[in-house]
Structure formats: C-alpha cells, structure tokens
Amino acid sequence: MSLAGEALAALEAETSRLLAAFVEAGAERVSPAVLQPAETLLDLYGEDIRARAFVVRDGLTEAMLRPDFTVPVVQRHMAEGAEPARYCYAGPVWRRQSAGSDRPTEYHQAGFELFDGSDRAAADAEVFSLIAGLMQDLPVSVSTGDTGLLRAVVAGLDTSDARKAALMRHIWRPARFARLVQRFSRPGAAKAELIAAAERGEAAAMIDASGKAVGLRSKAEVLERVARLVDDAGVAPLKDSDVKLMDTVLGLKGSVASAFGVLEGLVAQAPALAPAVTRFGKRVSALAARGVDVEKLAFEGTFGRTTLEYYDGFVFGFFDPTRGDGPSLASGGRYDALTAALGRGRAIPAVGGIIRPELVLALREGVGRC
Incomplete structure (x- = not known):
C-alpha cells in the first residue's frame, strides 16, 4: 500500500491520535519486528497459516510478514514483562486474501493490549470501553460474542477426548x-x-x-x-441434547443482557457451562459500570469464529453498517490460552483490541460528505 501527500498526513495524524489515547490509558509503546519467525506461527496455527500469511525465506530459515501484532507483543511480555502491563503499537500488517477479494493485503493497525489477571471482567470492560470511546464520533454498529461459551459446551460433551x-x-x-x-x-x-x-x-x-x-x-x-x-x-x-445445546448457544442473538438471561437458564441442564456463564455475568456488570448500555449492546453466539484462532473468551467488533459484510473498523478480544502457549506453560490473562485507522478515516470522510 502506497500513500503520499494529504492521505499519508491524515493517516499519521489519526494514528498519533490513537496512540496518544492508548498512552494516556497507561500503555507502553512497543514496535515488534516486521518479519516474524514462521516456526512460532506454524506451531500456533498449523500449516493453515500459510494460506493467510506471506512467507519469506532466507536460506533454510522461514519468516512471515507480520500478520498481526498480538503474537509478538505476547512473546515480549512473557519474556520480559511484569503483571499488570499495558502496551500499544501501530504499523502495517500483511494478510493474504482469497482469490477475487477486494480486501487489501497490507493495512495499518493501532492497538492496545492489557495483561492483568486480577479481574478479567474489569479488564474486558476497560479495553472495550477504550476502543468504543475512540469510535464514538462515528456511526458504527457494534457486535460482541464469547467463544468461551462454545468451548465450555464442547469441553462438557459426553464423547471421546479425540x-x-x-x-x-x-x-x-x-x-x-x-x-x-x-x-x-x-x-x-x-x-x-x-x-x-x-x-x-x-x-x-x-x-x-x-x-x-x-x-x-x-x-x-x-x-x-x-x-x-x-x-x-x-x-x-x-447426544441429541448436546447437539441442541450447541445450536442454542450458537443461535443466541440479542443484547448482552438478554443473552445472559438465556444462558443462566441453560446452566441447570448443562453444568459445564456454569463457569463461562459466571464470567459472562461479571463482564456484563463491569461493562455497565463503565457506562455501557448492556440492554442495547449487541451479542451474537456465532460472532468471532472466523478471526485468528487465539481468542478464547470475550470478542467484539465495530463495523460500518453501510458496508454489509465489510471488514471491521476495530476489533478485539480475550486470549488467555495464547499466553500459556507462548509462555511455556506460564499463563497471564490478557485482552486487547485494534483499530484500523484507514477505515476510520474513510468512514469519517464519508460522513463529512453527507
């Protein structure tokens, strides 16, 4: 992606605005390398990642153009950081797109990551509210989900470990x-x-x-x-009852408050869901304490299932409602399991979010023309 003149100046100004807000929220700015070891990403995602990332070779060594910032930030924190910690970053990432797609293979992200195990619900609400505050001048739609619910259902199935x-x-x-x-x-x-x-x-x-x-x-x-x-x-x-439970969880759609009400009713028939539902309820309360209208904040049971695989709990996205299935302007979620995978068994609860400044600028410009 090549930018110059006013477009480049606008991108730099928007990125500076976002980074300033992240720093004000207590984040330390970091700058992960553009080339990331392919071995790490292959260990995490398997060979499927090759279809989504750009691979380069130097002799026998493979590397990948950075597909996102979260993995290297987690690696840095697990090697050097203390808890709690907040980091921010900005720069380009690269993703392969399917044939015929009009989505860019290179685009910018500005992001914020929070490592804190003292109160997961409060951390989820902090990151969501920070991203939401930076999008408040835009006519966006918001979706949330929780991949931890489906994971809990699968873990509780009456079937083989395989x-x-x-x-x-x-x-x-x-x-x-x-x-x-x-x-x-x-x-x-x-x-x-x-x-x-x-x-x-x-x-x-x-x-x-x-x-x-x-x-x-x-x-x-x-x-x-x-x-x-x-x-x-x-x-x-x-069992038919287990398949029905998965369908019910995936079919949830409404506000986070109404979804919590339905989930509470499912716990009696599915005790394995109880811990995930308890976490869900605490998050609803934490969001409300931050001033989020939980009666209007949208929830979908299927949301977040087509992102990179590290999200294992709360997920969210902000979208341009006029673009249908267009990419998210901002997104994020919880990835506790990723810290365990990269921390060699040592895990730290973590949650983060990113904003795509080019898309924010495009939407803001479109609103200005209306």
Missing part, C-alpha cells in the same frame, strides 16, 4: 465444525470400507493397491489416520 479435541481445533472454522458435528452425530463410521480393511489387518495393502500417492501425507501418516478412524468408529454418536 472428538472434543477435533471440535476445539475447528471452532474458528464454522463449516468444518458443522461437518464434524454432523459426522459425530451419526451412528456408524465414515470410510467404512477402509476401516473394515484395517480391522482385518489389510489397510497397508489397500493403500498400496490404490495407486500413486497424491498429496503430502506419507503412507505412515495415512496409516496413523486410519488407526484414529478405527478408534473413532467405536464411539457412540453425540
């Missing part, structure tokens, strides 16, 4: 998640012929007879996958 792990991996891929739920809900097993061959000890011969290998998996990896399918074939289907 099936739970598969569902957890695909919470951020709604289509794959739905296919897994459908498959796990049926009696019997997928790929019955292959499984029958494995049970007779003939899987390797069947693979050899199938012809030339296609794809990246080795024969050993295919056999390992077959062994997992054999194990899964003996697992009972998901």
Whole structure:
C-alpha cells in the first residue's frame, strides 16, 4: 500500500491520535519486528497459516510478514514483562486474501493490549470501553460474542477426548465444525470400507493397491489416520441434547443482557457451562459500570469464529453498517490460552483490541460528505 501527500498526513495524524489515547490509558509503546519467525506461527496455527500469511525465506530459515501484532507483543511480555502491563503499537500488517477479494493485503493497525489477571471482567470492560470511546464520533454498529461459551459446551460433551479435541481445533472454522458435528452425530463410521480393511489387518495393502500417492501425507501418516478412524468408529454418536445445546448457544442473538438471561437458564441442564456463564455475568456488570448500555449492546453466539484462532473468551467488533459484510473498523478480544502457549506453560490473562485507522478515516470522510 502506497500513500503520499494529504492521505499519508491524515493517516499519521489519526494514528498519533490513537496512540496518544492508548498512552494516556497507561500503555507502553512497543514496535515488534516486521518479519516474524514462521516456526512460532506454524506451531500456533498449523500449516493453515500459510494460506493467510506471506512467507519469506532466507536460506533454510522461514519468516512471515507480520500478520498481526498480538503474537509478538505476547512473546515480549512473557519474556520480559511484569503483571499488570499495558502496551500499544501501530504499523502495517500483511494478510493474504482469497482469490477475487477486494480486501487489501497490507493495512495499518493501532492497538492496545492489557495483561492483568486480577479481574478479567474489569479488564474486558476497560479495553472495550477504550476502543468504543475512540469510535464514538462515528456511526458504527457494534457486535460482541464469547467463544468461551462454545468451548465450555464442547469441553462438557459426553464423547471421546479425540472428538472434543477435533471440535476445539475447528471452532474458528464454522463449516468444518458443522461437518464434524454432523459426522459425530451419526451412528456408524465414515470410510467404512477402509476401516473394515484395517480391522482385518489389510489397510497397508489397500493403500498400496490404490495407486500413486497424491498429496503430502506419507503412507505412515495415512496409516496413523486410519488407526484414529478405527478408534473413532467405536464411539457412540453425540447426544441429541448436546447437539441442541450447541445450536442454542450458537443461535443466541440479542443484547448482552438478554443473552445472559438465556444462558443462566441453560446452566441447570448443562453444568459445564456454569463457569463461562459466571464470567459472562461479571463482564456484563463491569461493562455497565463503565457506562455501557448492556440492554442495547449487541451479542451474537456465532460472532468471532472466523478471526485468528487465539481468542478464547470475550470478542467484539465495530463495523460500518453501510458496508454489509465489510471488514471491521476495530476489533478485539480475550486470549488467555495464547499466553500459556507462548509462555511455556506460564499463563497471564490478557485482552486487547485494534483499530484500523484507514477505515476510520474513510468512514469519517464519508460522513463529512453527507
């Protein structure tokens, strides 16, 4: 992305405004490197990240153009920081887009991250309110969600650990998640012929007879996958009540206050939800204490499931209501599990948010022309 003249000056001024607000809120400014070690991101997200990030090579070493700031900020904090801590940053990030998309592959973010385990609800409310205050002059719509609710439902399912792990991996891929739920809900097993061959000890011969290998998996990896399918074939289907509970949680839509009322009613039939619902209620109270109208703040059970995978609780986004499914002007959420993954077992509750200054400027300019 190339900017010059008035456009560049406007972007720099808006970015300075945002950073000044973050610093005033107690943040230390940091500047993570543009090139990030590919190994870290691959460990977090698997090979799927290659479809969303730009990979560069220096000999045998791989790196990725920074797809966001949160991961390097978490790494820095887990290595050097004390709790509580607040950080802010600004600069470009790079993301691959699907073929035919008009979304940019390079754009700017200005963000704020808060590491504080003393009161998660208060921290969620602090970050949301800070971002909301910086967007208050714009005609935006707001959505919130909580990926922790679905995670709690999956953790409480009456099924095998392997099936739970598969569902957890695909919470951020709604289509794959739905296919897994459908498959796990049926009696019997997928790929019955292959499984029958494995049970007779003939899987390797069947693979050899199938012809030339296609794809990246080795024969050993295919056999390992077959062994997992054999194990899964003996697992009972998901209960109808469990599938209905997932559908109910994902189907929640209304205000955060009304969603909390529904969730409280679900706890009796789904005790595994209780801790997540308690956290939800505390957050509603913390938001209200910050002056947020919780009777109007929108909540959707599906919101936040197509972002980067590190969000595991509260999520939010601010949108231009005239752009339909356009990108968010600002977004954020809680990512406690990410700190454990990058902290080698040492976890610190954390939440953050980013604003895209180019989109803010475009919306503000559009409002000015009206």
